[in-house]
Amino acid sequence: MDSLTILRAKGTRQVKGWMGPEYTPLQPHRRRYFDQEVVEVNDIYDLAAKLRILEKCQDCFVIRGELKPCQGEMVRRKSVYATDNSHHWVCLDFDLEKEYKDWKTDPEFVCHSIIVEYLPKEFGGCSFFWQWSASQGIKKGTRLHLWFWLAQKANSQQLKWLFEGNGNVDHALFNLVQVHITGKPPFLNGAVDPCPVRSGFFQGPMDAVDIKIPTGPKKPELGCGEWVSVKKTEYHGSNVIQEFNRRVPVPRALEKVGYKRIGDRWLHPASQSGVPSVMLTDSGKAWSHSPNDPIHGEKACDAFDIFRIYEADGSYRVAVYLAAEMLKGA
Numbered sequence: 001m002d003s004l005t006i007l008r009a010k011g012t013r014q015v016k017g018w019m020g021p022e023y024t025p026l027q028p029h030r031r032r033y034f035d036q037e038v039v040e041v042n043d044i045y046d047l048a049a050k051l052r053i054l055e056k057c058q059d060c061f062v063i064r065g066e067l068k069p070c071q072g073e074m075v076r077r078k079s080v081y082a083t084d085n086s087h088h089w090v091c092l093d094f095d096l097e098k099e100y101k102d103w104k105t106d107p108e109f110v111c112h113s114i115i116v117e118y119l120p121k122e123f124g125g126c127s128f129f130w131q132w133s134a135s136q137g138i139k140k141g142t143r144l145h146l147w148f149w150l151a152q153k154a155n156s157q158q159l160k161w162l163f164e165g166n167g168n169v170d171h172a173l174f175n176l177v178q179v180h181i182t183g184k185p186p187f188l189n190g191a192v193d194p195c196p197v198r199s200g201f202f203q204g205p206m207d208a209v210d211i212k213i214p215t216g217p218k219k220p221e222l223g224c225g226e227w228v229s230v231k232k233t234e235y236h237g238s239n240v241i242q243e244f245n246r247r248v249p250v251p252r253a254l255e256k257v258g259y260k261r262i263g264d265r266w267l268h269p270a271s272q273s274g275v276p277s278v279m280l281t282d283s284g285k286a287w288s289h290s291p292n293d294p295i296h297g298e299k300a301c302d303a304f305d306i307f308r309i310y311e312a313d314g315s316y317r318v319a320v321y322l323a324a325e326m327l328k329g330a
Contacts, residue, residue, distance in 0.1 A: 002041045002088045002153070004050060005067070007034040007077060008060040014179075015058045016134040017186035023138050025272050026186065028179075032313075033074040036067055044149035044208070047089050048129040048201045051147065054182035055131075055199060061183070062091075064156055065176030078311055079256075080322055082176040086153035088208070091180050093133075093170040094118065095274075096142040103142065104196055107132070111146060111202065118168040122211035123148065127204045134185035137194030139274065145180075151208040161214035172258040172269060244304045244323045250286050253303035254278065257310040268293040 008014075009031040017026035041047045054060065065082030067075035075081065096118075100110040111130045115123050126148060133143035154162065159174040172178050187193045255261065258269035265276035270292060277290035285300035294309050295301045301309070308319035 003038050003066070003085070004041050004047070004089070005063050005065065006037045006039065006054070006060050007063060007067075007075070008037065008057075009034050010059055013058050013186070014061050015181050015183040015185055017188065018134070018138065018191040019188045021190045023191055026188070027270070028181075033071050033076060035073070036069075036075045038066060041089065044089075044127045044129070044147075047147060047149060051129055051131075051182055051199075055184050058183040058186065062180040063177050064174070064180075067177075077177045077179075079176045080311060080326075084155045084157070084176055086155040086158075088150050088153050090148050090150055090154065090159060091173055092119070092146045092148070093173045094142065094144045094146070094168060095133075095170060096144075096168060097140070098142055099140065100142055103136075104194075107197060108200060108202055110142065111144065114142070114144065115146070118166070120211060123209050125204045126206045126209045127202060129199070129201050131182075131199040132195050134181070149208045150213070151210040152213045154213045158213050158215070162211070170260065171255070172260060175256070175258060178258060240320050240324045240327065241304045243327060244307065245302050247327075248303040248307075250280065250284055250301075250303050250306070253306040254286060257306060268295070270294075 009029070012029040012031055013026070014028045014031075016028060018024065019026055039050060041050060054062070063077065063082075064084070064087065065079070066085055067077070068081045068083070070076050070081055094114055096114070100113065103110045107130065111128070115128075129147040131145040131147075133145060136143045156174045156176055160171055163169045163171060163174075173180065184198055185193075251261070254266050259266040259278060260269075260276075262276040264279070266278035266286070267274070267276040268278060268288065268290060271277070271290070272292075273290075277293055278286050278288045278295070281287050281300045283300070285302050286295060286306065287300040288296040290296055295306060304319065304323065307323065308314060308316060312319035312322060
């Protein structure tokens with residue numbers, strides 16, 4: 001038995017889409033608070049059935065973590081409020097340069113090809129639910145989501161360990177509050193969906209992936225283990241920002257909030273161009289030349305700046321408070 005955390009923003013679109021014959025991108029509407037629903041899932045078939053239902057909804061998405069209410073019964077999509085529960089289910093996100101000529105006529109064959117080429121052998125022959133991403137057929141390459149059921153539950157850190165070194169799987173989806181888009185993208189004002197079929201289910205001879213899950217220490221409740229990985233005795237408490245930056249390297253901070261490393265640069269999570277816009281300065285700070293990147297500005301960002309922007313909506317006061325609590329608990 002397992003669970004699926006669904007965040008819903010009633011009346012607002014939470015999926016990517018396209019508009020007009022030029023395929024102008026439509027970004028999801030930003031919301032601060034969400035309604036949370038945690039539903040039971042029992043196996044890969046139950047998971048696929050629920051994903052079929054969620055496909056018809058454009059006001060919700062799935063995350064791996066479970067959030068603590070902070071505004072009445074509503075929740076905020078921040079890792080500091082999230083509990084890292086272990087799950088049987090896992091969604092693997094592929095954003096490949098390689099294009100498969102049969103993707104329109106035989107998407108299931110493409111899925112099997114990707115599994116064979118890019119995943120451990122244990123995934124072969126297992127049942128899965130597949131979905132093309134919103135950009136499939138519009139941008140170059142192959143953009144695919146594959147949902148599997150693991151025989152043994154795994155938490156977010158264990159998934160990162162399991163796929164360590166596999167650059168073909170997007171590790172950002174293993175973060176506690178990373179959005180798993182489940183709704184079909186809208187195509188408006190002359191934009192035409194290039195995908196004849198957007199999703200499907202393959203029933204294999206095995207319903208669960210029997211793979212050994214790496215073991216490791218459980219994450220602290222507030223997620224501070226993802227940011228801070230030194231002993232409590234090393235915290236002197238004199239300057240929270242300075243201490244936070246001492247403990248957290250900028251590359252770790254970028255990866256923690258969903259940036260993807262490509263060579264010596266990073267691609268920000270909301271990038272539509274696919275061009276990595278973030279580089280490290282000589283002082284080790286992150287600087288982005290993309291105006292659509294939340295960390296873009298006149299000054300380069302240290303680890304605390306990245307934490308403040310993503311986890312505290314830019315508030316220094318809130319970020320210092322959260323960072324202090326995390327440092328104390330590390």
